[in-house]
Amino acid sequence: MGYEELFPPYDMEWHAHSTRRFANPFVDNKYDRVDVDPVMLSHAAVACGYTIRDFYEKPELGIHCLAHIYQLYDLLPVTHWFYASPWLADLGCKMVYKDTLPPIPESEILHEPGDVDALHVPSPEELYDGWTYSQYKRLYAYVQKNIPQTFVPISYGFDPVGEAAALCGVENFIMWTFVEQDAAHKLLEKFTQTAINGALCTAKDFGSAMLVVASVLANNDIFSDEAIREYSVKYMREYIDKSFRGGAGPQIFYHCCGNHETSYKEFQNLIWSPFTVLHIGYKGPEAFPSDLLVQEYGNKATCMGSVDTKLLINPNPKVVYDASAKQIIAGRDAPRGYILGTACECPPYSLPGNILAMTRAAKDYGTYGKW
Amino acid sequence: MDVKFSDSVKELIGERGLKIDDVIDIINTAESSNRKLNDGSKNLAKKRIGEVTIYAVYDDNGNVETAYSHRMVLGEIQKTTDEPDPTNWVCVSCNEKAVIGTVLMTYMGVTRSGPAVVCEKCGDAWIEEYLATKTIAAAEGLFEKKKA
Ligand SMILES: [Zn+2]
Numbered sequence: 001m002g003y004e005e006l007f008p009p010y011d012m013e014w015h016a017h018s019t020r021r022f023a024n025p026f027v028d029n030k031y032d033r034v035d036v037d038p039v040m041l042s043h044a045a046v047a048c049g050y051t052i053r054d055f056y057e058k059p060e061l062g063i064h065c066l067a068h069i070y071q072l073y074d075l076l077p078v079t080h081w082f083y084a085s086p087w088l089a090d091l092g093c094k095m096v097y098k099d100t101l102p103p104i105p106e107s108e109i110l111h112e113p114g115d116v117d118a119l120h121v122p123s124p125e126e127l128y129d130g131w132t133y134s135q136y137k138r139l140y141a142y143v144q145k146n147i148p149q150t151f152v153p154i155s156y157g158f159d160p161v162g163e164a165a166a167l168c169g170v171e172n173f174i175m176w177t178f179v180e181q182d183a184a185h186k187l188l189e190k191f192t193q194t195a196i197n198g199a200l201c202t203a204k205d206f207g208s209a210m211l212v213v214a215s216v217l218a219n220n221d222i223f224s225d226e227a228i229r230e231y232s233v234k235y236m237r238e239y240i241d242k243s244f245r246g247g248a249g250p251q252i253f254y255h256c257c258g259n260h261e262t263s264y265k266e267f268q269n270l271i272w273s274p275f276t277v278l279h280i281g282y283k284g285p286e287a288f289p290s291d292l293l294v295q296e297y298g299n300k301a302t303c304m305g306s307v308d309t310k311l312l313i314n315p316n317p318k319v320v321y322d323a324s325a326k327q328i329i330a331g332r333d334a335p336r337g338y339i340l341g342t343a344c345e346c347p348p349y350s351l352p353g354n355i356l357a358m359t360r361a362a363k364d365y366g367t368y369g370k371w
Numbered sequence: 372m373d374v375k376f377s378d379s380v381k382e383l384i385g386e387r388g389l390k391i392d393d394v395i396d397i398i399n400t401a402e403s404s405n406r407k408l409n410d411g412s413k414n415l416a417k418k419r420i421g422e423v424t425i426y427a428v429y430d431d432n433g434n435v436e437t438a439y440s441h442r443m444v445l446g447e448i449q450k451t452t453d454e455p456d457p458t459n460w461v462c463v464s465c466n467e468k469a470v471i472g473t474v475l476m477t478y479m480g481v482t483r484s485g486p487a488v489v490c491e492k493c494g495d496a497w498i499e500e501y502l503a504t505k506t507i508a509a510a511e512g513l514f515e516k517k518k519a
Contacts (some may be wrong), residue, residue, distance in 0.1 A: 237456070250510035274514070
């Protein structure tokens with residue numbers, strides 16, 4: 001039995017409606033309401049009775065759960081499955097699946113700064129049949145066969161600083177940024193080039209590739225603004241620039257979760273395409289204020305605001321509703337559109353009542369023509 | 372300038388739906404106005420003709436290396452970074468090093484931002500071939516799909 005037999009038929013009427021709505025921020029339409037994207041991954045599997053591990057171990061099941069739950073929650077008409085820690089296996093890590101976590105490397109593979117020199121950057125040809133891209137080949141073939149209307153080819157550079165740190169250990173990486181800066185840069189360069197080669201595989205197969213790149217570990221809880229510019233933004237730029245040169249893009253999703261108290265200004269240094277969404281998680285302990293996000297970036301990208309993810313596991317939908325309303329009111333006039341998100345991935349055990357409180361707030365405060 | 376095309380370049384120009392006469396016009400206009408980029412060995416010139424902006428890359432002897440186009444209309448450059456990445460291009464009329472910058476792009480009535488080679492002195496912007504034929508072409512396709 002294929003996984004497609006586990007789900008009811010996809011609702012094409014809903015799809016037409018949500019597709020038109022999802023075009024709003026990109027082509028200046030004002031149809032229905034502001035969209036909600038709670039950055040959902042394994043919650044969809046959990047909501048369908050599967051486990052976090054199932055979501056990552058069985059990509060086809062994982063993405064079909066997402067397509068199903070997106071319809072029920074009235075979210076987006078597209079699907080995105082994310083292999084956490086992309087490209088690490090291709091760089092030599094043994095990945096282990098966990099019951100309650102995304103897959104992680106069994107251990108770091110680089111111990112001394114000198115080890116970075118020996119790290120091999122796989123070519124696009126090597127990556128094509130490697131661990132990470134093989135999962136996407138399988139996954140995208142499944143989506144194109146069973147739920148093609150939801151298909152967007154995506155390639156993940158994800159979080160260069162976080163992935164580099166996973167290769168050598170977080171403490172090591174942080175230390176290297178102070179005392180072994182050449183090794184830290186060389187490692188970031190090698191991870192980034194690997195991710196670029198991955199994006200070229202997607203571009204070659206599909207003619208385009210939405211690029212997802214993040215600054216997660218590189219946030220103000222750990223790094224200074226200067227370090228975030230030098231170690232994170234620089235490689236995010238390089239990822240986009242070189243991926244574009246190989247035919248990936250045009251869509252970009254910049255996911256800057258974590259605390260960007262003052263480092264939010266550093267993202268001005270990113271590369272902007274006509275289809276760019278910028279998402280910032282927190283400013284200090286608070287969800288990043290949407291008015292500041294729009295003021296800083298509203299004329300460069302579609303802004304994605306944040307509701308604190310902690311609220312989604314708290315049994316109080318009214319608090320989620322109020323937090324959503326506040327962000328929507330602050331963001332809904334963004335010149336290039338606004339999407340209500342969560343500060344980071346919505347927790348796997350998020351309460352459906354809380355996510356529905358977000359869409360309810362989008363309806364009450366984000367319906368075009370009502371304000 | 373005596374503009375020359377190899378057979379393979381002629382073929383490429385045809386495949387891209389462009390006209391040889393337009394490419395010649397672009398180069399002659401650039402040469403007479405000095406509005407072009409130069410990297411020491413080749414020139415990049417552009418001109419809006421009808422619904423497209425057409426670009427020609429050619430050397431100082433008039434040998435055309437490539438030509439391509441995009442439909443988006445380029446507008447003002449946008450200030451983004453304090454440390455723009457350098458390019459090998461020089462804006463000839465300003466004698467100014469061009470950098471990788473951000474420029475407003477308008478298509479089907481929608482204005483967004485995109486990467487371009489820009490001269491920060493005169494504010495002019497050029498799209499290189501890889502961007503025009505891949506990223507920008509794909510973006511134009513997405514606009515058409517989403518506007519439909
Ligand atoms: Zn100039």
